[in-house]
Amino acid sequence: MCVRSCFQSPRLQWVWRTAFLKHTQRRHQGSHRWTHLGGSTYRAVIFDMGGVLIPSPGRVAAEWEVQNRIPSGTILKALMEGGENGPWMRFMRAEITAEGFLREFGRLCSEMIVESCMEGICKPDPRIYKLCLEQLGLQPSESIFLDDLGTNLKEAARLGIHTIKRQGFAVLPKLVSNSWAQAIYPPYPPKVVNDPETAVKELEALLGFTLRVGVPNTRPVKKTMEIPKDSLQKYLKDLLGIQTTGPLELLQFDHGQSNPTYYIRLANRDLVLRKKPPGTLLPSAHAIEREFRIMKALANAGVPVPNVLDLCEDSSVIGTPFYVMEYCPGLIYKDPSLPGLEPSHRRAIYTAMNTVLCKIHSVDLQAVGLEDYGKQGDYIPRQVRTWVKQYRASETSTIPAMERLIEWLPLHLPRQQRTTVVHGDFRLDNLVFHPEEPEVLAVLDWELSTLGDPLADVAYSCLAHYLPSSFPVLRGINDCDLTQLGIPAAEEYFRMYCLQMGLPPTENWNFYMAFSFFRVAAILQGVYKRSLTGQASSTYAEQTGKLTEFVSNLAWDFAVKEGFRVFKEMPFTNPLTRSYHTWARPQSQWCPTGSRSYSSVPEASPAHTSRGGLVISPESLSPPVRELYHRLKHFMEQRVYPAEPELQSHQASAARWSPSPLIEDLKEKAKAEGLWNLFLPLEADPEKKYGAGLTNVEYAHLCELMGTSLYAPEVCNCSAPDTGNMELLVRYGTEAQKARWLIPLLEGKARSCFAMTEPQVASSDATNIEASIREEDSFYVINGHKWWITGILDPRCQLCVFMGKTDPHAPRHRQQSVLLVPMDTPGIKIIRPLTVYGLEDAPGGHGEVRFEHVRVPKENMVLGPGRGFEIAQGRLGPGRIHHCMRLIGFSERALALMKARVKSRLAFGKPLVEQGTVLADIAQSRVEIEQARLLVLRAAHLMDLAGNKAAALDIAMIKMVAPSMASRVIDRAIQAFGAAGLSSDYPLAQFFTWARALRFADGPDEVHRATVAKLELKHRI
């Protein structure tokens, strides 16, 4: 026999444990000491574990109270019972142990169990009642006894205990006492009540206080939301066919902002009323008629929904149309981590959620008359269009991730979609659960329901899995240990769904997640916009709207993951057979008529036609790009290779610091042949306003070809550092900056340099940069010492993209800024040209330079102070892999020269090519080139599919591989050439010099290795 206080609940135990944890941990860790280093006198930081390091138990307790309809503050009151000498305070002072606290606290709570089996007496033996009374220290008249058996009650009553007979006592609603420590016994004669309601009322009357508290998640009706009670009462009386009623009790639910929702109690009936909001409404919005219709239909199909009673479209009753349904009592889990439940219970809750979703998606539309509930097919494309439109209508500033998604989503639509009923807002907190069983009693809030792709619902119901628990509008669980909690991970939840529905596993669920988060971002943006214009319906509106960017980044992360998935599945052998297109978009959309183009590639640039697969050979390029490739090849053979000796001798001549006239002539020819500005990736220049609009993969093949000559990149206006600087201006420059710097660079009339490296600091770590950028009136004044600035000596160099520190005290990666410095600004002093293995690389060279009080107008800042690191990362992405593409070109040319040489030269009586070591070298070089090329192409392909950030690992890998591979291949060629290989008669020595230099110039090998290792450890364990 048990005498239990109503607090005996696993949830409360959890609260206790939290409180206990707070105390014990604080004793051990709350006060930290460390060795004091500087002149500070601080010796310790003292903090409270609860609320600082772990969630405040107070908050947890408050939530538990709300969830369980317990008056707010009850738990705190219970804990503090006994004041200074109560168990809690003694526990806080460490006078008793945790076990001691629980024991005493339990006693205070009258948590007392009298076990019949242990005592050897059981009901109706009066001794058991006496024992209870004795242990409680009560008189019989002070207690109430509830039971369902008359014989048990009779004996108790004989002793003078007040008794209440309750049949099926197990379903008595949770009783809540406002005196938390009472055990309740009944007196004689036994009162017989047949339903829990009457039993509770009886108890309330005896105790003199209310046992039940208000309906969860409700509050008094807001002034602005009041509805006429009299006419409503009259309507309900007619509807329910009741004659006499008491007063109508009306409360408003906290949620249901869009369609106001009310709780009604009338004549023992618990009802819910949902109405349209007041005022002028958009025709398709707030369609409560649809909600009524779908719930009615779904109830017939066995889907758990509240029982709808009537739809009243007559606005004269309460001012707007509304419908009435029965109130469905049960639990609504607002916190998706389901605090206080056992892991198995949590799992069962999520499984039940999944099952009910399957049930919704299995409804036979025809059988329930819902075939016309929405358009059939094309749900996702329509949704994408709708939400893009909604987002655009409420856009307040450009959010890069949203822009990317707006392009990406329409290009990745699922090929096949089923059509079922979709809920549209299927979340855990829209479900009413049985209080004790993991069973969904009702699915609420059908406002967004329609016919559509069911996978959108599945993805939407997993949003919480990817949001943090602190997310203000939609609490998440991404920072929880799901395994420990027993909650299925999103992937498992998806699998569970497919299994239950008898579907094959959903491969592209990342698409659905990206779409779901995109949709949430669009909604949040709308709320934010309304908050700015003062029409927001929620006090959290402003805060929630600002979360748009966060959520859109989450959506983009899924787009990236989908890119990887597609990439991994692509057949590498026959890339053109894949019809999957990442960027497939009608040409007309990219090229508004009349837009200026700085690329001489004909208008019908074919980029989009070959974007799908990884194109590993030029012959697999789309026909127009293939044609471009062959045109370039022809140009190289006809114009560039033959010009090399003259260009080389110019570089060795006294006139070397002036550009070669031959180069200028070749540039004009390249431009005329449409071989100009091919480098700018389509992703950075989607309208092909500035470049040829090639993908990184397409450019990789062309760039490799240019790389076979040291001069071709400049001839085609595709050489470093201009390419990186032009891309920087396209991506981040203002229109004025573009007009001043980008256009002359694109036209090949100017050149530029990038100044970051400094002699006095290890510049492979760009945070070491010391050059200062100081504000002075409307100028920035720069001072610093730079070296290895490629191209700064060129008389055509008009722009120096300068990296320095604006704020040495800001966080490490926010100290740097990028300024556009005109080269004719006073104070730029070139100290000397540096040489690489003795080569000057004229006319651009690599200069050592001082910047002394160089004054630059403030508008020359790129993006803004503190954004330098971000810009440098963006600049060096594609720019760096261009070097790798060219290194493959160096290597191919070196191997070609080597093969020709060893075939024609005899040693020891036979051609060199017949020497086994030479053959081995040739084979080795071929293998290494192919390996590196595949890696370059893979990196380029990933950049096309998933973006530069997602391709970071592949970019680092190829930067690590390409320069040393080229050095080895070129070195073998030099060796096969004999001494001639070291001379300037062949390009080999210069190739070798460059390949070696690129093991620094592009960032030292070790830094790339460190990146690869870091990413490997982060992503692949």
Ligand SMILES: Cc1cc2nc3c(=O)[nH]c(=O)nc-3n(C[C@H](O)[C@H](O)[C@H](O)COP(=O)(O)OP(=O)(O)OC[C@H]3O[C@@H](n4cnc5c(N)ncnc54)[C@H](O)[C@@H]3O)c2cc1C
């Ligand atoms: C031909 C050429 C052209 C260049 N052009 C430009 C230009 O236009 N603009 C510009 O700003 N700079 C340019 N540079 C400079 C180049 O970017 C730097 O040399 C490079 O960033 C390395 O910096 P550092 O020379 O200061 O070497 P340091 O930073 O001093 O590094 C020295 C060595 O330390 C080791 N090391 C560094 N980090 C790590 C690590 N994480 N793990 C293990 N070992 C490590 C490496 O072996 C590295 O080589 C050019 C360099 C060359 C050779």
